[in-house]
Amino acid sequence: MSMQEKPQASRRKFLKGATAAATGAAALGFPMIGRTQSPIVIKMQGAWGAKDIFNEMAQEYVTRVNEMAGGRLRIDYLNTGSVVKTFQEMDAVSQGVLDAAHNVPVYWYGKSKAASLFGSGPINGMDAHQTLAWIYRGGGLALYHELLGNLGLNVVGFFAMPMPTQPLGWFRKPIANAAGLKGLKYRTVGLAADLFQEMGTKVTQLPGGEIMPALQRGVIDAFEFNNPTSDSRFGAQDVLKNYMMGSFHQAMEFFEIIFNKKRWDALPKDLQAILRYSAEAASSANYWTGIDNYSRDLQELITKHKVKVIRTPKSIMAEQLKAWDVLTARLSKADPFFAKVVQSQRDFAKRSAYYVMFNEADYRLGYEHIFKTKIPA
Secondary structure, eight states, rough: OOOHHHHHOOOOHHHHHHHHHHHHHHHTTTTTOOOOOEEEEEEEEEOOOOOOOHHHHHHHHHHHHHHTTTTTTEEEEOTTTSSSOOTTTHHHHHHHHSSSEEOOOOGGTTOOOGGTTTTTTSSSSHHHHHHHHHHHHHHHHHHHHHHHHTTTTTTEEEEEEOOOOOOOOOEEEEOOOOGGGTTTTEOOOHHHHHHHTTTTTTOOOGGGHHHHHHHHHHSSSSSSSSHHHHHHHTTTTOOOOOEEEEESSSSSSEEEEEEEHHHHHTSSSHHHHHHHHHHHHHHHHHHHHHHHHHHHHHHHHTTTTTOEEEEOOOOHHHHHHHHHHHHHHHHHOOOHHHHHHHHHHHHHHHHHHHHHHHOOOOOHHHHHHHHHOOOOO
16 A cells, blocks of 8 residues: 555545444434424513503513524513413512513512612612612622512512603693692502602502503592503503603612522523523613603604693602602611612712713703703703
């Protein structure tokens, strides 16, 4: 055999051996690269009525997860009531009845009033964007999971969507001052309910889907839910014609995305990362969707439905702040963990909100200059 023939013979021998090895591996059930596997399916329920835009925002999260998971994991999203009723999602996820849920902590604040501080509470010195920064950079997420542990909830959770300030809400006639809230039968939820009760309001806590029936039956006279799009899809404009914008009762809300902890711990680390970081991606997508829809639907309420949109008087907001001072002191004294969360938020807010407000351009001045129109102060 010549020297030139030796490499060719050696190469043929190598290829023959490699083919045999691959065949043997396949026979032994070795997982080949091209082999397909059934996806891990996560059953997630939202807390939102069928028509609510919040389902679309939840779906933005689900779509991002499913596309990035490459067929290895799939979230199947269900509207509220498909498995459990609204307000029951936390228990259902903790107990494994659901794998996951898309809701807000205020919907389970009956377990601890501190829950409402994580995205559904009254003013803490920051807007929702800065409060999310506290969650992810200021220690808020660790406190949230500490609360879940304290309550024995078998859950892992994340947050998304820095919501714009929630309006004071819908009324039969405009509320001129804080005295107009006394004795009013009003729907809200969470610590906002405690705040308005402190101001003398008669509060009923209801899921979004129960608001209009309660209004029609006279159970409530007025309500707040969240935004012009959700509110108009309820049909609020068909019953009430006074919509008051601006309030401190829920000035920093965002969504809570939760998973059963046992189910979470069983997932590979890369799929956990997809679920975690998709919440951050959806946070931006949700906000963009919200601004596009909320602004359009507010103008439609004004022009098409002849709703009287009114800026909430500063005197009402000032009374909200006083009531919140009283309530915060009382709840902090009763619950050391509540006090701990409040202090953590304030420590972060003192520098973050200062920076934002000191540096921010006067957007109102700019808007009024460009469009030659005044925005009610």
